[in-house]
Amino acid sequence: MKTNVNLLWVLTAFFVVATAGYVAWSWLYFGLVEPIGTAVIGFLIFLTSFIAFYLQSGLKNAGPLPEDNLDGEIEEGAGEVGFFAPWSWWPIYVSAAAAVVFVSLAVDWWLFFIGIGLSIIGIIGWVYEHSRGRFAH
Numbered sequence: 001m002k003t004n005v006n007l008l009w010v011l012t013a014f015f016v017v018a019t020a021g022y023v024a025w026s027w028l029y030f031g032l033v034e035p036i037g038t039a040v041i042g043f044l045i046f047l048t049s050f051i052a053f054y055l056q057s058g059l060k061n062a063g064p065l066p067e068d069n070l071d072g073e074i075e076e077g078a079g080e081v082g083f084f085a086p087w088s089w090w091p092i093y094v095s096a097a098a099a100v101v102f103v104s105l106a107v108d109w110w111l112f113f114i115g116i117g118l119s120i121i122g123i124i125g126w127v128y129e130h131s132r133g134r135f136a137h
Contacts, residue, residue, distance in 0.1 A: 001055060001058070001059050001064075001065050001067065001068060002059065002064075002068050003068075004055055005052050005055045005056045005059060008048050008049075008051055008052035008055065009048075009049075009052050011044075011048045011052075012045055012048040012049045012052060015041060015042075015044040015045045015048060016045055018041055018044075019038060019041045019042050019044075019045065022034075022037055022038060022041055023038055026038070065077075085126075085129060085130065088126070088129060090122060090125050090126035090129055091126065093118075093121075093122040093125065093126075094119065094122035094123060094126060096118075097115055097118035097119040097121075097122050098115070098119060099115075100114060100115035100118060101115035101116060101119060102115075103115075
């Protein structure tokens with residue numbers, strides 16, 4: 001994870017330089033700062049720095065991972081990866097609701113509100129699926 005954090009910090013620095021270069025290039029050739037490209041490249045700075053900060057804070061709490069050990073063996077990384085919901089239909093429902101939201105961009109605004117409502121229902125169902133019924137704990 002250290003390598004990922006370092007790579008993301010290097011990317012953040014690169015995007016800072018790229019944003020400055022894009023601003024200088026657009027100012028020299030067009031006489032004004034092009035706002036859309038500057039904003040998009042500038043948001044990449046926030047994207048990579050937020051992810052790097054999150055991973056770095058997780059690294060401090062979790063300690064070094066087996067992947068960070070250069071002399072580590074494959075067996076050190078074995079074991080449980082995480083918890084995955086068995087027999088869950090909610091991801092399909094949430095995906096269909098997200099599809100309705102994106103279709104609303106092409107159809108009309110009223111479909112957006114239906115898709116958002118369906119998305120909220122799906123997300124609530126997905127979050128609380130282990131709080132009731134057969135898989136309650």
